[in-house]
Amino acid sequence: xxxxxxxxxxxxxxxxxxxxxxxxxxxxxxxxxxxxxxxxxxxxxxxxxxxxxxxxxxxxxxxxxxxxxxxxxxxxxxxxxxxxxxxxxxxxxxxxxxxxxxxxxxxxxxxxxxxxxxxxxxxxxxxxxxxxxxxxxxxxxxxxxxxxxxxxxxxxxxxxxxxxxxxxxxxxxxxxxxxxxxxxxxxxxxxxxxxxxxxxxxxxxxxxxxxxxxxxxxxxxxxxxxxxxxxxxxxxxxxxxxxxxxxxxxxxxxxxxxxxxxxxxxxxxxxxxxxxxxxxxxxxxxxxxxxxxxxxxxxxxxxxx
Amino acid sequence: xxxxxxxxxxxxxxxxxxxxxxxxxxxxxxxxxxxxxxxxxxxxxxxxxxxxxxxxxxxxxxxxxxxxxxxxxxxxxxxxxxxxxxxxxxxxxxxxxxxxxxxxxxxxxxxxxxxxxxxxxxxxxxxxxxxxxxxxxxxxxxxxxxxxxxxxxxxxxxxxxxxxxxxxxxxxxxxxxxxxxxxxxxxxxxxxxxxxxxxxxxxxxxxxxxxxxxxxxxxxxxxxxxxxxxxxxxxxxxxxxxxxxxxxxxxxxxxxxxxxxxxxxxxxxxxxxxxxxxxxxxxxxxxxxxxxxxxxxxxxxxxxx
Numbered sequence: 169x170x171x172x173x174x175x176x177x178x179x180x181x182x183x184x185x186x187x188x189x190x191x192x193x194x195x196x197x198x199x200x201x202x203x204x205x206x207x208x209x210x211x212x213x214x215x216x217x218x219x220x221x222x223x224x225x226x227x228x229x230x231x232x233x234x235x236x237x238x239x240x241x242x243x244x245x246x247x248x249x250x251x252x253x254x255x256x257x258x259x260x261x262x263x264x265x266x267x268x269x270x271x272x273x274x275x276x277x278x279x280x281x282x283x284x285x286x287x288x289x290x291x292x293x294x295x296x297x298x299x300x301x302x303x304x305x306x307x308x309x310x311x312x313x314x315x316x317x318x319x320x321x322x323x324x325x326x327x328x329x330x331x332x333x334x335x336x337x338x339x340x341x342x343x344x345x346x347x348x349x350x351x352x353x354x355x356x357x358x359x360x361x362x363x364x365x366x367x368x369x370x371x372x373x374x375x376x377x378x379x380x381x382x383x384x385x386x387x388x389x390x391x392x393x394x395x396x397x398x399x400x401x402x403x404x405x406x407x408x409x410x411x412x413x414x415x416x417x418x419x420x421x422x423x424x425x426x427x428x429x430x431x432x433x434x435x436x437x438x439x440x441x442x443x444x445x446x447x448x449x450x451x452x453x454x455x456x457x458x459x460x461x462x463x464x465x466x467x468x469x470x471x472x473x
Numbered sequence: 474x475x476x477x478x479x480x481x482x483x484x485x486x487x488x489x490x491x492x493x494x495x496x497x498x499x500x501x502x503x504x505x506x507x508x509x510x511x512x513x514x515x516x517x518x519x520x521x522x523x524x525x526x527x528x529x530x531x532x533x534x535x536x537x538x539x540x541x542x543x544x545x546x547x548x549x550x551x552x553x554x555x556x557x558x559x560x561x562x563x564x565x566x567x568x569x570x571x572x573x574x575x576x577x578x579x580x581x582x583x584x585x586x587x588x589x590x591x592x593x594x595x596x597x598x599x600x601x602x603x604x605x606x607x608x609x610x611x612x613x614x615x616x617x618x619x620x621x622x623x624x625x626x627x628x629x630x631x632x633x634x635x636x637x638x639x640x641x642x643x644x645x646x647x648x649x650x651x652x653x654x655x656x657x658x659x660x661x662x663x664x665x666x667x668x669x670x671x672x673x674x675x676x677x678x679x680x681x682x683x684x685x686x687x688x689x690x691x692x693x694x695x696x697x698x699x700x701x702x703x704x705x706x707x708x709x710x711x712x713x714x715x716x717x718x719x720x721x722x723x724x725x726x727x728x729x730x731x732x733x734x735x736x737x738x739x740x741x742x743x744x745x746x747x748x749x750x751x752x753x754x755x756x757x758x759x760x761x762x763x764x765x766x767x768x769x770x771x772x773x774x775x776x777x778x
Contacts, residue, residue: 268573268670316653348621410715431759454736
């Protein structure tokens with residue numbers, strides 16, 4: 169039912185406007201919401217700068233040139249803990265928090281990372297222009313950062329965020345649309361053939377079948393097309409698959425069976441989403457937004473809306 | 474129902490043993506399975522080397538030192554099209570094909586990319602050891618590559634693959650378990666707090682609630698715990714949520730409602746998976762394996778097993 173509260177799962181929270189950060193995130197303790205009130209005062213100070221000292225200005229002082237404004241010592245320590253290469257750079261990868269798509273890869277210097285930490289907009293260092301640049305400063309397609317991860321060697325960074333629009337300068341969702349194996353078969357790079365993981369590959373396939381039902385009529389037979397063209401069949405299948413998933417629990421069927429029935433249910437439900445023109449990314453966004461609230465708050469907000 | 478054929482969706486196929494590659498992948502044409510038979514003979518030759526010339530040996534000749542074995546000219550052209558930096562390197566990112574998790578990031582030179590293309594095992598160039606290394610050559614935790622993507626600038630590479638086991642030398646699933654914001658709040662890096670996207674963040678939360686039902690008894694109230702402890706309630710909720718998703722189609726409810734109902738169904742179904750100890754990754758693996766077969770083949774293989 170729509171009013172059932174979803175769990176309190178604050179692993180990622182909505183990024184707040186530049187410089188204002190709610191620390192509603194799950195940490196190692198996993199299980200309690202830690203609010204900004206629990207954070208060290210200095211950290212809060214850096215994240216909520218006074219109007220006179222913007223977050224970017226603070227960030228730009230991260231390299232600590234003489235006369236620059238002071239930076240939170242915790243941030244400074246963190247920036248110093250990164251293993252910057254001989255040019256002062258580390259690889260920075262931007263990833264879509266909902267879909268997992270790798271959007272782009274650039275490099276960050278200390279200042280770029282400091283800026284991203286404070287503004288929550290993915291920021292890089294352009295090696296060709298020798299300057300800082302925030303993705304979206306021209307296109308307005310910012311990448312709103314929810315979390316930042318360093319790897320075990322502390323020389324590689326992930327900006328986990330939500331893009332405001334296509335990330336690639338070509339207008340593609342991601343910069344990765346040239347498949348090596350396609351190229352070796354003689355195909356030209358195709359922006360419709362993005363790097364996609366299993367769930368989105370399935371979604372693409374369902375959507376292609378949907379296009380085919382329009383462009384080719386019945387055409388080549390396909391189970392997906394049949395479902396797309398027959399709402400009653402689709403609905404009865406979703407009901408049936410839900411029943412078979414439930415059965416794996418009630419009749420103590422094995423794990424492989426449960427995985428298989430969940431795959432069936434997910435696929436059929438995704439066909440319905442395609443009919444409704446809803447993307448899995450939108451579903452995941454709903455789930456993410458519910459994470460940052462307790463079930464009670466979530467229920468209350470639904471009543472209001 | 475279990476026997477319903479899933480769609481013919483060969484966007485990614487199972488990687489075959491080193492040097493033997495089935496080209497069952499969706500390309501720009503999207504909609505037909507292109508088999509190895511359609512590939513250029515030279516490409517096939519490179520992918521199915523004779524026992525006397527191993528794939529790795531072929532790959533190692535990619536730099537074309539004098540006297541080295543000849544490499545498929547298409548591969549050579551592709552390797553030359555990459556914008557290698559002044560040290561002959563490009564960034565190479567390994568991503569889990571099913572979950573989208575960024576597993577690790579290293580660098581590739583021409584030889585490393587050639588080796589990955591031919592062996593389908595993610596291979597990098599170690600800058601510290603000045604040598605080629607295939608992830609897993611010591612740990613046996615290879616990353617089996619399904620596809621390789623170059624970015625729009627052709628200077629960044631994604632190895633999209635399935636890891637045989639944990640990727641990080643620390644034993645963690647991925648190398649990214651140090652959250653910058655956690656660190657700024659004073660937390661130590663925690664391998665349990667990996668970089669995760671929305672779906673896996675929800676899965677983690679459900680699994681934490683499951684642990685709490687054991688360690689804390691009823692403890693703090695939570696809807697997820699209630700579901701985890703009451704199979705009848707859980708099953709009736711899944712049935713109800715499936716019904717509400719269906720209703721969005723039959724009663725022509727809006728897109729936001731469909732996304733919300735799908736979120737509800739997905740969450741409740743994932744609680745069932747948690748009870749059954751099944752990971753979403755296993756479900757996605759099922760879907761991926763079904764992609765590479767037509768519905769008819771898939772149905773036939775189920776009858777056999």
